Amino acid sequence: MSRVIVVGGGLAGITAALHCADRGHEVVLLEARSRLGGATYSFARGDLMIDTGQHVFLRCYTAYRGLLQRLGVAGSIRMQSRFRIPVLSADGRASLLRRNGFPAPAHLAPALLGYRMLTLSERIGVMRTALALRRLDPDDPELDRVSLGQWLRDRGESPRAVEALWALLAVAALNADPDEASMALATRVFRTGVLDTADSADIAIPQVPLGQLHGSAAHRALAAAGVDMRLRCRARAIRRCGAGFQVPLRESTGDSVRFADAVIVAVPHQAAAALVADLPVAGARAWQQLSAAPIINVHVLYDRPVTHLDMAAVLDSPVQWVFDRTAIAGAPRGQYLALSQSAAHEHIHTRTEDLRELFLPALQRIFPRARQAAVLDFFVTREPRATFRQAPGTAAVRPPARTGVPGLVLAGAWTATGWPDTTEGAVVSGARAAEAVDLDLRSQRGVEVTA
Known part of the structure; x- marks a missing residue:
C-alpha cells in the first residue's frame, strides 16, 4: 500500500484525501489549524x-455538491427552485432578477427586459451582450488578456449597465471589479453559471454554520475512510527521499519527519511555493504573481x-x-x-x-x-x-496539478481548474490531484495505466 501525504485540510485537501483513500492508498492529512475546512469556518x-x-x-457546482453528499450534509443546504435575486437601491427602488421556466437562453429574457434598474435601451443592450457572451469559449487564452470591463465597453455597454448588472454579479463571483477581472474567468462565470443551462444559476445557501457543514462533517467522513488526520501539524518543507518524499513537521508535541510515496500540496499559493522551494518545480516563483x-x-x-x-x-x-x-x-x-x-x-x-x-x-x-x-x-x-487576484493574465500563471516531479501534485482553487477561486474550483482541484497521484503511483509499481 502506498502512502500519500496531503498537506492542507481545506476543501481541496479534504477532497484529495477522500479520493486517495477510495483508491486504496494510506493517507495522512496534515493541517496546521486545529480544525478542518480551510478558509470556510465558524x-x-x-x-x-x-x-x-x-x-x-x-x-x-456539481463537484462541490458531490462533496457535500459524500460528507453527509447535502440536506443542510437550501437550493432555490428558480434563480431569484432581489435588487435594492439606496433611493428606495427595487427590482427582481429571476428566471422563468423557458430553456436557455430564453430563461433570462423576462428578467433582463424587466430589470427596472436600467433603461429600456440598456436592457436591450444587455440582452445582446448576453447572447454574445454565450458564444465565447472560456478556455480561449485571448480572453485572459483582457478585462471584463474592457470587453463590455467594447460591446457598447453603458457605465450604468456595467455597474448595475455585470458588476453586481461579477464582483461577487470573482472578488474583483470588472476592470480588474479576467474576461476568461468572467466568461466561465456567466456561461457556466448563468447562460448555458436554465437552472445553472439557481442559488443555494447553507442552512448550518460552515464549521458544521465542512469542518465537523469532513472530520467524520475522513475518519470513516481511514484517513490519519494530524491537526495542529505544520509541514515545514517537502524534500526528495529516494523514490519518495520526506516532510519535516512542527507539531504541538515537537518536531518530527513523515515519509511518503507521494505528496499533495493543497495550501494557498504563497505557502505552496515555500513548501516546494527545495524541489525542481517549474513556475513556482511565478505563483506569487497571483x-x-x-x-x-x-x-x-x-x-x-x-x-x-x-x-x-x-x-x-x-x-x-x-x-x-x-x-x-x-x-x-x-x-x-x-x-x-x-x-x-x-x-x-x-x-x-x-x-x-x-x-x-x-x-x-x-x-x-x-x-x-x-x-x-x-x-x-x-x-x-x-x-487569489483573478486578473487578466492569471491563466498563464495558474499551474496544473502535475508539477513535473513524479508523485508531487498541487491542489487548490488557485490551480488551473478553469474555474474562478470558488468552492467548486477547490473540489475539482482535489479530485484531479488524487487522480494524478494515483496514476503516478501505479506507474511506479509498473501497473498498466490506461486513459
Missing part, C-alpha cells in the same frame, strides 16, 4: 455561531426584524450583498444581518468604528425599519487573502 460570539464569510453556491484579493464581512445584530428578505443585492450604496443569518446563526432574538463585501481593498484596513459609521446609515437607507431598531452588536470579519 466561531462563537455570544449566542451566535458566526461564519467568517457568507458562502453561497450555484446548482452548476497575489491576493480581500473580502470583508460586516455583521449587524438588531433588536428586531428590519427586513423580510433572506438575501438581496444592493446598488448605489456601500453595501453589496445582505444575508439574513438569524436562524442559521441561532440568534435567540432580533435579526442578524451579514453584509458580504467583495474586492474590499478600500475597507480591509479600515477601523471597525469607521465601518460602523459607514454601513449602519447605509442599512437604514435600504431598510427604513432599521431606523427604529437598536443595534445589539456590530463587528467585522476580514479575509485579506480571501482569493
Whole structure:
C-alpha cells in the first residue's frame, strides 16, 4: 500500500484525501489549524455561531455538491427552485432578477427586459451582450488578456449597465471589479453559471454554520475512510527521499519527519511555493504573481426584524450583498444581518468604528425599519487573502496539478481548474490531484495505466 501525504485540510485537501483513500492508498492529512475546512469556518460570539464569510453556491457546482453528499450534509443546504435575486437601491427602488421556466437562453429574457434598474435601451443592450457572451469559449487564452470591463465597453455597454448588472454579479463571483477581472474567468462565470443551462444559476445557501457543514462533517467522513488526520501539524518543507518524499513537521508535541510515496500540496499559493522551494518545480516563483484579493464581512445584530428578505443585492450604496443569518446563526432574538463585501481593498484596513459609521446609515437607507431598531452588536470579519487576484493574465500563471516531479501534485482553487477561486474550483482541484497521484503511483509499481 502506498502512502500519500496531503498537506492542507481545506476543501481541496479534504477532497484529495477522500479520493486517495477510495483508491486504496494510506493517507495522512496534515493541517496546521486545529480544525478542518480551510478558509470556510465558524466561531462563537455570544449566542451566535458566526461564519467568517457568507458562502453561497450555484446548482452548476456539481463537484462541490458531490462533496457535500459524500460528507453527509447535502440536506443542510437550501437550493432555490428558480434563480431569484432581489435588487435594492439606496433611493428606495427595487427590482427582481429571476428566471422563468423557458430553456436557455430564453430563461433570462423576462428578467433582463424587466430589470427596472436600467433603461429600456440598456436592457436591450444587455440582452445582446448576453447572447454574445454565450458564444465565447472560456478556455480561449485571448480572453485572459483582457478585462471584463474592457470587453463590455467594447460591446457598447453603458457605465450604468456595467455597474448595475455585470458588476453586481461579477464582483461577487470573482472578488474583483470588472476592470480588474479576467474576461476568461468572467466568461466561465456567466456561461457556466448563468447562460448555458436554465437552472445553472439557481442559488443555494447553507442552512448550518460552515464549521458544521465542512469542518465537523469532513472530520467524520475522513475518519470513516481511514484517513490519519494530524491537526495542529505544520509541514515545514517537502524534500526528495529516494523514490519518495520526506516532510519535516512542527507539531504541538515537537518536531518530527513523515515519509511518503507521494505528496499533495493543497495550501494557498504563497505557502505552496515555500513548501516546494527545495524541489525542481517549474513556475513556482511565478505563483506569487497571483497575489491576493480581500473580502470583508460586516455583521449587524438588531433588536428586531428590519427586513423580510433572506438575501438581496444592493446598488448605489456601500453595501453589496445582505444575508439574513438569524436562524442559521441561532440568534435567540432580533435579526442578524451579514453584509458580504467583495474586492474590499478600500475597507480591509479600515477601523471597525469607521465601518460602523459607514454601513449602519447605509442599512437604514435600504431598510427604513432599521431606523427604529437598536443595534445589539456590530463587528467585522476580514479575509485579506480571501482569493487569489483573478486578473487578466492569471491563466498563464495558474499551474496544473502535475508539477513535473513524479508523485508531487498541487491542489487548490488557485490551480488551473478553469474555474474562478470558488468552492467548486477547490473540489475539482482535489479530485484531479488524487487522480494524478494515483496514476503516478501505479506507474511506479509498473501497473498498466490506461486513459
